[in-house]
Amino acid sequence: MKSSIVKRSVIIGGHKTSVSLEAPFWYGLRDIADMRQKPLSVVLHEIDAARDSANLSSAIRVFVLKHFRDQTIGEQSQREGGHASSTFISNDAPALS
Numbered sequence: 001m002k003s004s005i006v007k008r009s010v011i012i013g014g015h016k017t018s019v020s021l022e023a024p025f026w027y028g029l030r031d032i033a034d035m036r037q038k039p040l041s042v043v044l045h046e047i048d049a050a051r052d053s054a055n056l057s058s059a060i061r062v063f064v065l066k067h068f069r070d071q072t073i074g075e076q077s078q079r080e081g082g083h084a085s086s087t088f089i090s091n092d093a094p095a096l097s
Contacts (some may be wrong), residue, residue: 010056012044
């Protein structure tokens with residue numbers, strides 16, 4: 001099976017770097033940037049500035065997962081009258097948005 005890892009050159013904070021992510025994470029990241037009406041480079045800079053010691057690709061994956069997880073939990077909470085919760089990703093993790 002062929003890997004769906006896509007390597008792209010990006011500019012973050014004025015510095016060029018390369019990031020390797022699976023295609024669905026690139027699509028999700030682009031969707032988030034579009035929803036926030038921000039250029040992808042700005043969203044990447046925000047992720048980079050908020051990350052601790054994790055490598056950038058990992059920080060992006062967690063950011064995308066957290067965004068859509070929070071969105072799903074919010075929708076579930078609205079359906080359940082504000083009582084939905086999840087422990088998949090710790091709520092103690094630093095915010096990346």
